[in-house]
Amino acid sequence: MPSPRSYLGDKLSDHTSFLGLRLWVLIVAFSTFFVLLFFSFVSCYVICYRRRKPCKTPFCLPNPIAPKNYQTSFRSSSLNRRLLPLNMSDIEMNTTEPELQLMFPDQWSTRAGLTTPRSYLPDLEPFRADTLSGYRFSSREVVISTNGFAYENLIGNGNYGVVHRGVLFDGTTVAVKRLLGCQTEGFVTEVEAIRHVRHKNLVKLLGYCMEEGYRMLVYEYVNNSNLHQWLHGPLGQASPLPWTTRMNIIHGIAKGLAYLHEDIEPHISHQNLKASNILLDRLWNPKISDVSLSRLLGPNHTVATARSLVELGYAAQEHSSTSKWDKESDVYSFGILVIEIVSGRIPVDHYQPQVYLIDWLKSMVANKKIADVVDPSIPEIPSMKELKRIMLIALRCVDPDIDHRPTMGEVIHMLEPRNLLLSDDHCIRREASLRNCTEGGRPDVRTHDEDASDV
Secondary structure, eight states: OOOHHHHHHHHHHSBOSSTTOBHHHHHHHHHHHHHHHHHHHHHHHHHHHHHHTTOOSTTOOSSOOOOTTOOSOOOSOGGGGGBOOOOGGGSOOOOSOGGGBOOOOSSBOOOTTOBOOTTTSTTOOOOOGGGSSOSBOOHHHHHHHTTTTOGGGEEEEBSSEEEEEEEBTTSOEEEEEEESSOOOTTHHHHHHHHHTOOOTTBOOEEEEEOOTTOOEEEEEOOOSOBHHHHHHSHHHHHSOOOHHHHHHHHHHHHHHHHIIIIISSSOOOOSOOOGGGEEEOTTOOEEEOOTTHHHHHOHHHHHHHHHHHHHHTSSOGGGTTOOOOOHHHHHHHHHHHHHHHHHOOOSBOTTSSSOBHHHHHHHHHHTTOGGGGSOTTOSSOOOHHHHHHHHHHHHHHTOSSGGGSOOHHHHHHHHSOOOOOOOTTOOOOOOOHHHHHHTTOOOOOOSTTTTGGGO
């Protein structure tokens, strides 16, 4: 009788019908396969668990894709929870809807066709900066949010910086501006002063980054391009802004400037007010961008900005050789903006017989052609009374005598149409203010609708 050991050995040595392999070979092969399969499942579970562990909100997406050298586990910080580790190329770039195109302001040549997808933005809740624990971003956070400053997220670039679109962890879309040649001394102090500025007609500064040589500002993302594009670019040609929308934009800009000039301490002068720095949201609310950006860039940039505004027609000639910029200077720029919005003409156009917009307006008024000042692309014709009142306010703002320019608070007061019941003993001064203006005098703009028929 054979021993059990020899019997087991004979059975294991028997050839099987599976490729003629011995039984012990099959047992070893299947055991190895199941062991490897088990460890594979365990490894996948551990990796998925460690990736999903930092995410505690419904906005978290699986399988994050981060730029090279940044795909590491986040450090334990509340700031990291703001990031959305999302490959921006996964967001559909819809180039067929120009009304959603964003062209960030400043003197930048903006990429055409970079739009915000309609399927993404409408579902976002309005952003609240106070929901974030902190406002200082690390360079890693900014790099991940912009997918490593990827080219497809580039919004614009120019002499002062480069702007990329980014997405925070909670799904908030932001605009990240990398400053070039920014002064280091006092940077945080200036940013702190600007960060607390909050008004519905100002672009919100959400935070900043000052690491590894970076000087970056993180703004809210405004998704309907800027005023310059809607007045003079392809957007305006395809869909001209109606009169009521233009008046709402003028009111919004005035309210934003009045807040900066009068409602906060210390008062702030914008120093770079122009059409490309007026962003529009999807409800056509204007938002002034780049508030006091020149203060962050230093005095040399302030002088350069003033000269640029003079060349563009948004500043008076006295600013061409000085860095001094005050509230009255902003008022002048606002007056030019008003004329530009109403007429649809750029402030300086070398292809026109009268190069400067302000000179053209004065000649139109002198020749009693005030009705021809309105942009011919506007579908509806405004009332002559309202048109004259708006033009009187604009000319008052660009008064050559700085002391005679109104404050922005007074401008808001004049912009509000009112039907006032005047008593018999109330005397209304009637002066041909615009006619005097063309002769070198200053225009006299009375309050509200005070007999605009004098024009």
